Amino acid sequence: MPRNKAFRYGALLRVRRRQEEIKALALAHVRGEIRRAEDQRAFVLGEQRRILEEAGRAAQKEFDAADVHRYYQYERHLARLAVEKDADLAQLRRTEETRRAELEDAMKRKRIVERLEERYAEALAFEFRREEQKFTDEVASNQAARTGGKRAGPPGLEHHR
Secondary structure, eight states: OOOOOOOTTHHHHHHHHHHHHHHHHHHHHHHHHHHHHHHHHHHHHHHHHHHHHHHHHHHHHSOOHHHHHHHHHHHHHHHHHHHHHHHHHHHHHHHHHHHHHHHHHHHHHHHHHHHHHHHHHHHHHHHHHHHHHHHHHHHHHHHHHHTTTOOOOSTTOGGGO
16 A cells, blocks of 8 residues: 655645735735725815815805805815825725735745645555555455466356356
């Protein structure tokens, strides 16, 4: 019977799987940050529209220059925030692309070790089948030697030959 050798790269496979999990979590984290930044940007743009409409109404009804000035200052502040959020989103998307590439690399590295494990299992199965065939051949040759080279048939048919 073949020796049942342990797969030598089991620890490496566990490490590669863990690395893949870490890379996937990092990518998920960045994607969560992107969603939050997009939500914040949408809020800022909505607030910017709202404040402009409110400033327009205030300017039409009662013209208090100080109030209208404050509305437009707030709107400019919101516009700066929107530009900052756009820059943040661009940076986060670059980070996302980097993390995605790292995850793909980790997946490839894990798959390499998995293929080694599959090949090892196939080689072990082949060796087992070969040893089993040797054993079967040996039993058959021993049985043939005991019967004197005659073919053994079903019991009770020896006198018909």
